[in-house]
Amino acid sequence: LLQRTSSRQSANLMQLVYGIAKSKSPTSVGSKQQGSSEDDESDDEIIRPKGEGRKKSSELLDPSDVNVEDCSKLKNKADTENWKENEMLQSIRDRFITGDWSKAARRGHVSE
Amino acid sequence: MGKTNYMRLKGSQNLRLRLLLSTLSSTPILIEDIRHEDTWPGVRPHEVSLLRLFEKVCDDCVVEINETGTKLKYKPGIVVGGKHFVHDCGVSRSIGFFLEPLIVLALFGKKPLTIRLKEGLGLKIESRGAPPLGGGEVVLTVPTVHNSLTAVTWIDEGMVKRIRGVSFSTRVSSQFEHAMIYSARGIFNRLLPDVHIFTDHRAGPQTGKSPGFGISLVAETTSGCFISVDTAVSHGREEETGDLGDDEKKELIPPEDVGEQMAAALLEEIKQGGVVDSTHQGLLFLLCALCPPDISKVRVGKLSPYAIETLRHIRDFLGVTFAIKPDPTTETVILKCMGSGVKNLSRKIS
Numbered sequence: 439l440l441q442r443t444s445s446r447q448s449a450n451l452m453q454l455v456y457g458i459a460k461s462k463s464p465t466s467v468g469s470k471q472q473g474s475s476e477d478d479e480s481d482d483e484i485i486r487p488k489g490e491g492r493k494k495s496s497e498l499l500d501p502s503d504v505n506v507e508d509c510s511k512l513k514n515k516a517d518t519e520n521w522k523e524n525e526m527l528q529s530i531r532d533r534f535i536t537g538d539w540s541k542a543a544r545r546g547h548v549s550e
Numbered sequence: 551m552g553k554t555n556y557m558r559l560k561g562s563q564n565l566r567l568r569l570l571l572s573t574l575s576s577t578p579i580l581i582e583d584i585r586h587e588d589t590w591p592g593v594r595p596h597e598v599s600l601l602r603l604f605e606k607v608c609d610d611c612v613v614e615i616n617e618t619g620t621k622l623k624y625k626p627g628i629v630v631g632g633k634h635f636v637h638d639c640g641v642s643r644s645i646g647f648f649l650e651p652l653i654v655l656a657l658f659g660k661k662p663l664t665i666r667l668k669e670g671l672g673l674k675i676e677s678r679g680a681p682p683l684g685g686g687e688v689v690l691t692v693p694t695v696h697n698s699l700t701a702v703t704w705i706d707e708g709m710v711k712r713i714r715g716v717s718f719s720t721r722v723s724s725q726f727e728h729a730m731i732y733s734a735r736g737i738f739n740r741l742l743p744d745v746h747i748f749t750d751h752r753a754g755p756q757t758g759k760s761p762g763f764g765i766s767l768v769a770e771t772t773s774g775c776f777i778s779v780d781t782a783v784s785h786g787r788e789e790e791t792g793d794l795g796d797d798e799k800k801e802l803i804p805p806e807d808v809g810e811q812m813a814a815a816l817l818e819e820i821k822q823g824g825v826v827d828s829t830h831q832g833l834l835f836l837l838c839a840l841c842p843p844d845i846s847k848v849r850v851g852k853l854s855p856y857a858i859e860t861l862r863h864i865r866d867f868l869g870v871t872f873a874i875k876p877d878p879t880t881e882t883v884i885l886k887c888m889g890s891g892v893k894n895l896s897r898k899i900s
Contacts, residue, residue: 456865505562505588508566508567511856530817
């Protein structure tokens with residue numbers, strides 16, 4: 439069962455990455471039938487106020503906005519308060535050399 | 551003149567990736583609808599500057615932009631590289647914006663590249679500058695790949711053995727840096743004693759034109775991984791697109807909070823358990839895909855949206871599809887791909 443769920447998950451990830459994203463697939467100059475469907479989608483964009491839309495989408499990386507800001511950085515909203523808690527620190531203790539080495543070694547093995 | 555077959559794309563998104571992949575795969579691209587519905591349509595100054603940069607380091611590349619700037623034709627040339635380049639990046643984006651694609655591009659150049667990037671925001675950092683006026687300058691030297699990259703199996707993220715960092719400040723008191731470092735150390739020292747954060751306070755002509763400060767933190771692991779985060783705080787530029795709403799000048803975030811936030815962000819990245827941090831996932835995938843036709847296997851944490859975009863563009867330009875498999879026990883993701891076998895064409899011709 440575990441294997442099955444994991445294989446399904448992997449299919450999902452592949453789908454997430456490659457499945458959608460129609461608009462990004464290359465269209466050579468020769469094939470022209472693509473145009474119409476993309477026009478539909480841009481119709482709703484006309485309605486919304488420009489400034490507003492831009493501001494929100496830049497945070498969310500909305501795939502339908504083709505003019506999203508080009509930025510590789512993930513705005514990682516780490517919860518600062520959380521990381522001051524001991525519990526949270528314990529959860530990654532073994533990722534440090536000060537932690538339990540045998541546990542860390544096992545971690546490596548299981549995943550391979 | 552033969553007819554050119556352009557790959558058609560839309561919008562300004564991922565322009566850097568597109569130009570880079572277009573050049574490396576010798577695929578001309580035609581981008582339409584660049585902010586065509588915006589109040590200020592067309593390409594932005596930093597995007598034009600990026601195109602000029604590509605023109606500078608490449609031979610025979612052709613850039614055409616229409617009158618409104620909403621349509622862009624790019625016909626890639628040969629990456630030449632060389633020394634003594636100077637490029638003015640403008641101030642609408644940081645130098646990092648230009649560095650990211652340039653590094654990969656330069657690897658595939660005919661000659662090693664040395665370039666001085668000016669006016670952006672803070673390799674060898676000659677001077678640092680913060681927005682809105684910038685004034686930073688960096689010198690970048692990139693060697694070339696002689697024949698090809700080498701495929702890797704890189705799935706051991708190791709254990710964090712030390713944390714290093716640099717804080718910087720321009721046109722503010724160096725106390726800002728001490729406050730950031732103090733609060734960041736406060737969090738790290740409960741996990742690890744080996745934490746050193748250096749200061750880089752700039753004065754005089756090296757300090758750029760606007761006040762600002764920031765910090766970058768790197769965790770090094772026993773298996774040689776570098777997990778990093780960084781941030782810079784300054785009075786940002788009001789975007790040309792005209793967000794006129796921001797009435798009063800916002801106060802900068804207090805440095806103590808910046809230190810804590812970045813420490814937390816680094817721990818978050820460490821927790822993800824990849825061999826690179828989420829910002830550099832895309833770069834890693836790109837390099838894997840540019841390898842010779844061997845299998846590369848890498849482990850990353852949760853895929854970042856930019857990394858996903860990168861994967862899609864890699865597929866479109868290089869025809870490389872990754873096998874993506876989650877690893878439930880560690881909550882990481884393993885990616886495997888066969889390199890596209892892109893050679894350093896520029897060198898071969900010479």
